[in-house]
Amino acid sequence: MPNELWIAGAGSGKTHKIIQNAIDIINTGGRVLVVTYTVNNQAELRSRFIKMYGKSSDNFIVKGLLSFYLEDIVRPYQSVIFPERIAGITFTENNPHLIPGTTTWLPNRQERIDRTINPLHYLTPCKTSAYSGLLAKLAALVSKMANNAPAKRLNEIYQRIFFDEVQDLVGWDYDVIKSLSNVMPDSICCVGDFRQTIYTTTFGQKKPLTRKEKIQYFSAIKFQQCTLSRNRRCIQRICDLSDLIHPDSDHKTESEVKKIPEALADHHGVFAVRHSQVREYLDTYNPQVLRWSSTTGKKFLPEGLTCYSFGTSKGLGFDRVLVIAPEKHLNFLSGDHKAFDKDKTEESRNKLYVAITRARYSLAFAVEEKLLGKLPFPLWNRAGQ
Numbered sequence: 318m319p320n321e322l323w324i325a326g327a328g329s330g331k332t333h334k335i336i337q338n339a340i341d342i343i344n345t346g347g348r349v350l351v352v353t354y355t356v357n358n359q360a361e362l363r364s365r366f367i368k369m370y371g372k373s374s375d376n377f378i379v380k381g382l383l384s385f386y387l388e389d390i391v392r393p394y395q396s397v398i399f400p401e402r403i404a405g406i407t408f409t410e411n412n413p414h415l416i417p418g419t420t421t422w423l424p425n426r427q428e429r430i431d432r433t434i435n436p437l438h439y440l441t442p443c444k445t446s447a448y449s450g451l452l453a454k455l456a457a458l459v460s461k462m463a464n465n466a467p468a469k470r471l472n473e474i475y476q477r478i479f480f481d482e483v484q485d486l487v488g489w490d491y492d493v494i495k496s497l498s499n500v501m502p503d504s505i506c507c508v509g510d511f512r513q514t515i516y517t518t519t520f521g522q523k524k525p526l527t528r529k530e531k532i533q534y535f536s537a538i539k540f541q542q543c544t545l546s547r548n549r550r551c552i553q554r555i556c557d558l559s560d561l562i563h564p565d566s567d568h569k570t571e572s573e574v575k576k577i578p579e580a581l582a583d584h585h586g587v588f589a590v591r592h593s594q595v596r597e598y599l600d601t602y603n604p605q606v607l608r609w610s611s612t613t614g615k616k617f618l619p620e621g622l623t624c625y626s627f628g629t630s631k632g633l634g635f636d637r638v639l640v641i642a643p644e645k646h647l648n649f650l651s652g653d654h655k656a657f658d659k660d661k662t663e664e665s666r667n668k669l670y671v672a673i674t675r676a677r678y679s680l681a682f683a684v685e686e687k688l689l690g691k692l693p694f695p696l697w698n699r700a701g702q
């Protein structure tokens with residue numbers, strides 16, 4: 318089987334399939350690596366593996382993308398470029414070589430000086446810590462200079478490598494996958510959903526950046542595209558709402574969830590909840606609260622309540638969800654189809670899609686009075702439910 322690219326919507330069973338495949342390989346004596354970007358998704362993969370396999374296993378390894386670059390690609394072969402051990406990673410959201418707030422480069426930060434690789438491009442001045450945003454570029458360089466030795470080593474250790482959330486990878490990340498696929502033409506599986514693109518792993522303009530470029534890249538390196546067509550997490554009502562978020566995608570999501578557990582059957586579907594009734598709603602149904610940011614909803618949410626932001630909820634699922642969305646999202650759901658038009662990226666729209674698709678059986682939006690009549694969802698009140 319060639320290397321695979323699974324592109325499938327929220328709740329379609331991507332994580333489930335990764336774990337099931339991993340278990341099948343482990344049961345025949347193999348070893349599996351799953352690489353993913355976010356910490357929450359790493360934890361989710363580990364805990365769901367234990368649930369499905371019944372115990373943890375040394376043959377199921379989950380790593381963050383940056384740790385993977387450092388530990389599995391750069392460090393074992395770094396001597397081809399840098400003699401001193403690269404001990405850690407320095408996190409950089411923006412290009413560390415630019416004068417902050419400008420596009421002007423600091424002196425002596427270019428990748429090569431007189432054709433020699435410049436350590437200050439990849440490493441902090443002490444030369445023992447790699448800039449996070451340039452780690453993929455460094456991994457691609459080390460792979461090339463070591464004649465793809467990192468890929469050969471990984472091929473000996475693992476029967477299969479999964480890259481989860483590939484929609485968030487950009488530029489050099491793809492070059493690393495390409496170098497691996499040269500040695501592993503049939504044991505890499507990349508998994509993702511472009512409607513859930515909410516991060517990019519690094520700054521810069523290196524392609525592929527867009528959905529189209531990424532799909533073309535995978536096709537050029539001979540990954541076979543597969544899909545999973547049904548949603549196995551959310552009831553149909555929630556799938557229908559999620560389909561409205563990306564109107565350019567004419568795909569109609571069908572739910573596989575036909576039965577609602579008895580204990581949850583008294584309240585299912587999509588609702589609006591007045592800000593003034595949020596506490597009562599929380600007491601009644603104990604939903605997981607997802608909010609746009611750590612300050613959204615502060616005025617009406619109980620202090621100390623455990624909440625996820627839309628971004629950190631990625632990869633997770635909950636029986637009941639209460640969403641505290643920004644006004645722009647509520648306007649969109651109320652029928653303002655231009656609400657996202659001024660956005661430079663799809664991030665905000667995609668975050669709304671992620672939040673909605675976390676809910677299995679009930680999804681509620683906290684709404685202030687002025688928007689109440691506009692949202693096309695029944696208004697919750699304790700008496701009528």
Ligand SMILES: Nc1ncnc2c1ncn2[C@@H]1O[C@H](COP(=O)(O)OP(=O)(O)OP(=O)(O)O)[C@@H](O)[C@H]1O
Nearest residue numbers: 326327328329330331332333334549550631632633
């Ligand atoms: N083949 C399957 N058999 C039984 N249950 C499944 C199957 N596939 C998925 N599920 C269940 O459906 C739910 C959604 O699956 P999963 O979390 O794997 O989807 P996902 O595609 O990774 O979602 P997302 O991208 O939204 O994080 C989970 O509760 C999972 O246990």
